[in-house]
Amino acid sequence: MLDGLTTVLDGRFIGDTVPFSEVRTRPHRHVSRPRLAEVLADLELLDDDSTPAIRSWIDRATSEFAPGFADPARQWLLVLLDGDARARPRCEATLYAYLKSVRPVLKKWELDHGHLREITRSDVHAALRPLTGSRRNSTVHALRSLFRFAKHRGLIFTNPMLGVKAPHLDPAMTPLTADEIGLIEQLAIRPSDRLALALAAEHAARTNTIRNLTLDHLDLPNRRIILVGHNQRLGELTYRAAKSWLDHRRTNWPNSPNPHLFISKRTAHGTAPVSHEYLRFSLGRNGFSIDRIRADRILHEALTVGPDPLHLSMVFNIHHETALRYTTVAEHLLSDELEQPHG
Known part of the structure; x- marks a missing residue:
């Protein structure tokens, strides 16, 4: 040494x-x-003069563009990373997703244009025309962010994204309102209803996952639960609801051989899981579902912690493509807020 x-x-x-x-x-x-x-x-x-990996990636990723596109793109990504007076910092996953969306568009534009300021609304519409679904949605939001930044910094004269709208969001992928949450709580009357609601609202459990839960998946003394093979901490709301449901189950069917956590009059003397209809209780008649509540939970996480698909995948044990869809929706909902000045 x-x-x-x-x-x-x-x-x-x-x-x-x-x-x-x-x-x-x-x-x-x-x-x-x-x-x-x-x-x-x-x-x-x-x-410590080392350069963080994300900054090195920004330099490498933008260096492949022509100068008139590389410089605005690099400045944009750095501001997304660090934040400024107009915007809060974004997570690294957002930068990767945004550049992935705009890269093919910028590469196409630089064949006929020398600078980002030359892009017109007709160029934007031509680039978006072949795109559909979530890919179009992601590209619209990424381009909107890029051109809004460029206009604020004086890098372009006019913003060609003005008036360009993203596809409408799927109603099932929008946050529940306070009134809707209140109505759902009123509808969950039975102990089984409250436990199913808690599993969806706290752990983002799917209907099929809830139906097929067994008593062995639940460890009340240690406050743990296994969902789709993922052992996790039992939320407080779910813990209380599970205790109430198990008391109800023991009182009504003390000798039931059914290994499933949820049982009914029809399944108490057998071994089959409860039906989908059993878990719908009054939700379906009022336009709600377990899966809608589950979606609200994941979206709430994305809005609170940040639209990071890797984080969502790890927390909820969901496929990366599913996490990206929630990330796209969260980015859409946060885009206006994140671009506003804050004190």
């Missing part, structure tokens, strides 16, 4: 710091570079 310190400190004045890039690149025979950096940091002699 002394040899390593001697190598990097030789020729420096007292108090001079050593760039981390030099620690990584200069040869130090028989010296651990990570350990050397740690010692220098403890001595307050390390200057």
Whole structure:
């Protein structure tokens, strides 16, 4: 270690710091570079000049564009990463998703144009015409963010995205209102209703998942539950609802051989799961469903924590493509708010 310190400190004045890039690149025979950096940091002699991976990615990803598109795109992504007076920072997953959406469009435009400021509304419509569904939605929101940024920074003269609308959101992928939540709570009267509601609202459990839960999946003493093979902490609302339901179950069917968590008069003496209709209770007649409540839970997470598909995948054990759909919706709902000045 002394040899390593001697190598990097030789020729420096007292108090001079050593760039981390030099620690990584200069040869130090028989010296651990990570350990050397740690010692220098403890001595307050390390200057961490390393570039975070996301910034290196931004430089690499935008360098493939022509200068008139590369410079605006790079500035846009950096502001999305760091935030400014007009916008809060976005998560890294948003940057990846946004550039993935606009990359083919920018590459096509640069064949006939020299700068982003030359793009017209007709160019935008031509680029969006072959796109459908979530891909069109994502591209619209990404382009809207890029051109809004460019207009605020004076990089373009007019914003060609003005008046360009994204496809309407699926009503099942929009947040529940306070009135709707209140009505759902009123409709959940039976102990089984309240537990099904809690599983969807707290754990984003699907109808089929709830139907097929067994008693072995629930560990009340340790407050754990297994959902689709994923062992997780039992939410407080679900814990209370589960205790109430199990008391009700023991009182009404103390000797039931059915291993499923949910049972009814029809299934108590057998081993089959309850029907879909059993879990619908009064929700279906009022335009709601377990899966709509589940969607609201995932969307709430995306709006609260940030539209990060990796986070949603890990928290709810959902496929990445599903997580991306929720991320797209959350980005749409947050786009106006995130672009507004804040104090």
